[in-house]
Amino acid sequence: MRTYNWAIMGLGQIAHKFAESLTLLPNARLHAVASRTGAKAEEFAAQYGVPHAVGSYEELLTVPDVDVVYIATPHTEHYANTLLCLRAGLPVLCEKPFAVNTVQAQEMRRVAEEKGVFLMEAFWTRFFPAIHKALEVVASGTIGEVKHLAADFGFVAPYNPEGRLFNPVLAGGSLLDIGVYPLFISKLFLGEPQAIRAVATLADTGVDVNCAMALAYASGATASLFSTIAAQTDNQCILYGTQGQLHLTGRFHAASGIMLKLPNQEPQVIPCEKQGFGYHYEAEHVQQCLTQGLTQSPLLPLQFTQELMQQLDAIRQQIGLRYPMESIGTA
Structure with a gap:
């Protein structure tokens, strides 16, 4: 080897x-x-x-x-x-x-x-065993058709205008730092949205402190996503299906397993391997x-990444966040 x-x-x-x-x-x-x-x-x-x-x-x-x-x-x-x-x-x-x-x-x-x-x-996040398991369970139809996904990521960051989280010169704000995780997980399970709406609370430096996002999909599903650097959230992701719920256990971006909540049944926890940081x-x-001579990942291709970046751009446009290094028309 x-x-x-x-x-x-x-x-x-x-x-x-x-x-x-x-x-x-x-x-x-x-x-x-x-x-x-x-x-x-x-x-x-x-x-x-x-x-x-x-x-x-x-x-x-x-x-x-x-x-x-x-x-x-x-x-x-x-x-x-x-x-x-x-x-x-x-x-x-x-x-x-x-x-x-x-x-x-x-x-x-x-x-x-x-x-x-x-x-x-x-x-x-894409490569954690818990994510592989969750995708497998959703694809099997265990929770039925997914109708809604809710995900949040937040922690308290002391305000420092020069620090990377609050400095626009360093592309600061909650969205690019941690908001990408809820956005990523919604794209992974639900695909490309038909519509995105976003609102935000901005710091004095102009970057987003809170960012709330609502997405709608051709399948009829919706998603509610949230990121913040002003409060500790549960850092959880829940998929609501027509026949049950799937929860990613632990912090969803580094999940340790899944929990299924099906009608008239006790919650079923399925632990998954999680070694070290992951x-x-x-x-x-x-x-x-x-080893296979590939130039892209079949699990995380560049098209996926590019589409995710386009979603981030669309959200930033809606919340009025532009970084100093960006020339006119580049976001």
């Missing part, structure tokens, strides 16, 4: 979780890390026993034997960082949100397809794709 050499670009909190998660895969090795500063890269490398540490993203391209790059930089850098790697022929797993807007996402996809290089959004599930899938 081939061992894949991973590199991480951007060494913040999520990079640490990804590095720890890779240790759960017997055929994965953290081979290189890149930061804006050599000292930070060296410190990270020492912590995880990484043989190569570089102090610029460009220098990562010179490290030999890198098989795939995980991009964990801030939202606003995903576009440039991904293109840098793709143009060098390096496969990319890029953190969510994939880009700041659809124009960027389309260009990232175009370059990946032109170069024939693997590219996938790092939407780890980032290794997406990493394992990427390696499977690379």
Whole structure:
């Protein structure tokens, strides 16, 4: 079994979780890390026993034997960082949100397809065993036809105008940071909406603190989604069907199982595997794709990611959120 050499670009909190998660895969090795500063890269490398540490993203391209790059930089850098790697022929797993807007996402996809290089959004939720189980149960008709999906994600973030969550220069706000999760899960189970309506509460900096979304689908289903950085929510997802309900247990974006509520029956809990943080599930899938010579994931294709980005753009237009780095007409 081939061992894949991973590199991480951007060494913040999520990079640490990804590095720890890779240790759960017997055929994965953290081979290189890149930061804006050599000292930070060296410190990270020492912590995880990484043989190569570089102090610029460009220098990562010179490290030999890198098989795939995980991009964990801030939202606003995903576009440039991904293109840098793709143009060098390096496969990319890029953190969510994939880009700041659809124009960027389309260009990232175009370059990946032109170069024939693997590219996938790092939407780890998609690869949890609980999500696979939930999709299987819904497809089997156990809860009947899904008529409504409700999902929320929220936590309390101290107000810091310069911090990444509140700073428009860093594409801040609840929507791009955590609102993408309810939006993602609704798309996964219900497909593309026919209509989207959104309202938001904005911070003094102009980014969204609360964002409430209502979606309608051709199937007759609807969805109510919510994200906030001003309150702790239950972080849950419930699918309401004509013959019962399905709840993702635990925090839905990193679910530990499902619970079925069927008429005249006791709730049935089906636990699913959840090891560590769970980032290794997406990493394992990427390696499977690379082994098969694929340039896209069959479970999370670039078309899905692009459509999700279009939904984010539509919502931002409705709530009046535009970022300073966006030129006229790009979102």
